Structures are given as structure tokens and as C-alpha cells.
Amino acid sequence: MTNVGASDARDRDAVGRARNARPRDGLGRPLPYGAEGVPRQPEGVLRAPEETVGEAQALLAAGRPFHAHEVFEDAWKSGPPEERPLWRGLAQLAVGLTHAARGNAVGGARLLRRGAGAVGEWAVTRGEDRPYGLDLPGLARWARELAGRVERGCAPVDARAEAPRLGP
Template sequence: MSDDQRDRREDGRPEQARPRDRTGRPLPYGTTDVPLAEEHEPSSVEEALRLGVALWNDERFFEAHECLEHVWHAAPEADADFWQGVIQVAVAGVHLQRGNLSGAISLFRRAAERLDPYPDVHRGVDVEQLRVACTGAVAALEDAGAVIEVGFPRFPAMDDGPWFTPDPAALEPPTAPTPIPDEPVWLAAGRAREPRRRDA
């Protein structure tokens, strides 16, 4: 498909208008005979997190990762790897559902690496449970040499969580909703620190 034939949003950016199955695979236009992935448009980062957790627990990992990306994009730099690690566990679930053994193993490994520097409980998430689930899944999948049931965990939330904060020093969630950013906060922060080039 050429660039001028792609589905586009009103602002001209590319958009996938084709229906997708629950694992995110594009389907032919007009498909209605299989469960389809739904579009979710949360109004705040906190709503995106609630939706992501609910979809994860329904084993709708593709949709969960889409919602959780809003959380990752809004995260301060100190939490960016944490939320990306959480998302990578969801994406590993997508690979399992698609029967992609190497993709699942790779994502579980990368998620465990990203989550490793964080404390056992962070932002109301049982990080230790996620790390153990990742390493256990990798071992089971490698041992089997095939996609098998690995006992994918429900979202490992503590009693008070999970919760998001734009303040890396915060010990509790904010009282006001956090708007969904137009671009990743951590990306903008990285650009702001880049030294300016002098004109030659």
C-alpha cells in the first residue's frame, strides 16, 4: 500500500482503520465474525491505568498495552523504564496469544531487566511478583521449546495501587487527574538536556 493510500487521521498522521483481532493482528475491512480489539480513549493517565489493568486481567493484552502506553508516555524519566517494563510483560502476553515463542521469551527477558532496578513494590505494583513471573515464564518456555501455558499473572497490584504520579519523589498518587501528554514526557526531558549546537 502506498503512502497516499494509507488510512489517515484528520491531522494527516497515519492511522490503522482496519479492524484488529484481540491480539492486535490487522484483519480485512468489514470483519465481524471474530472478537475484535476495541479502541479506548481514556481522558486521563489514571483512567488509562485503570483500563489497562482491567484489560490485562481479562487477558486482552494488546488493548492493555495500548492503554498502558499513555501511562509510560506521561511518566517522569525516573519511572519511564518501570512503566515500559510493565508494558513489555503485557506485550509478552500478546506474543504468547499469537504463538510466538521467541517474541514472548525476548519480551519477558527485557521486562525483567527493565524492572530489576526498581524496589519490590513501586507505585502500588508488586514488582517482585512481575520479575518472578518473567523469569519463571522464560524458564518454562525454554524448557518446553514451544508456547505453553505459563500461568500468566493477573496484574500484580498491591492493595493501594497501582497508581501513577508525574512527580518522581511522590509517595502517593496526585489528587488531580493527570492529562494525557501529546508526546512522551521523558522524551521531551531528554531533548531539553541536549546541549545546543553552535552555528559553524
């Protein structure tokens, strides 16, 4: 990343798109320039669905739901159109956990419920509870239960301790 001159102080990538180059913590919050952050997920990576699930699970288990959301977002944006609602719902679950861990109870609960609805609806409309080894009914239950606890004042939550198992 480069930071162009005084006329446009925004960070930009090699092709000129605005990209924040500040380091980030494990929950994706920007840190001051020069601080040591966690490695960022590269954007736009094409992965097989099983790779997406495996990488996202490892990030969730490490307490990095923001980064897991970015992995799901890649699948959502690059996957077949009929699967995009599934990957978008999974990204919403991960970012809902991110907000709950940051202490944003309202946003966290809202995204957890939205993601639970999306993965639950995908399972019902497709007649498939376990695509790519994902436990969609279990994830929907986990998200609704966590949303309820967050709304009752349990935010912030420990992202690592609350991370879901994506599959059996």
C-alpha cells in the same frame, strides 16, 4: 479514520498521520476491513498512575495484553521522566505476553525477560517494590517463569489464563 485516495492508500487519522484503521482482535492482530474486532484503546490518554494500573489489570484479566501494553505505553510516554523506565518495563511485560499468546516464542520470551529486568532494576535502584500497588518482584518472577515455559515449547499460551496480577 479516513482512507485517502489512490495516491496514498494508507489509513490516516484526522490530522493526516498514518494510522491503521483495520479492526483488531483481542491480541492486537489486524483483521480484514469490515470484520468485527474488539474496541481499540485510545492513544495518548493521560491517566493517574492508579488508573493506569487498574485499567491495565482489567485488560490483562480479559485476555487483552496488547491493549494493556497500550495503556502502559501512554503512562511511559506521558509520565514523569523518572518513572518512564517503570512504565516501559510494564509495557514490555504486556507485549511479551501478547507475543507468547500469538505463538511467537522467541519474541515473547525476549520481551518478558527484558520487562522483568526493567521492573526488577527499577525496584532495586529506587528501593521501592510496590509503587502504585504494583508487585514488582512478583511480576519479575512471573515473567521469567513464563519466558522459560514459552522457550520450552509452551507457546502459544492462553493470555487470559497466564495474565499476571499486577498487585497483591
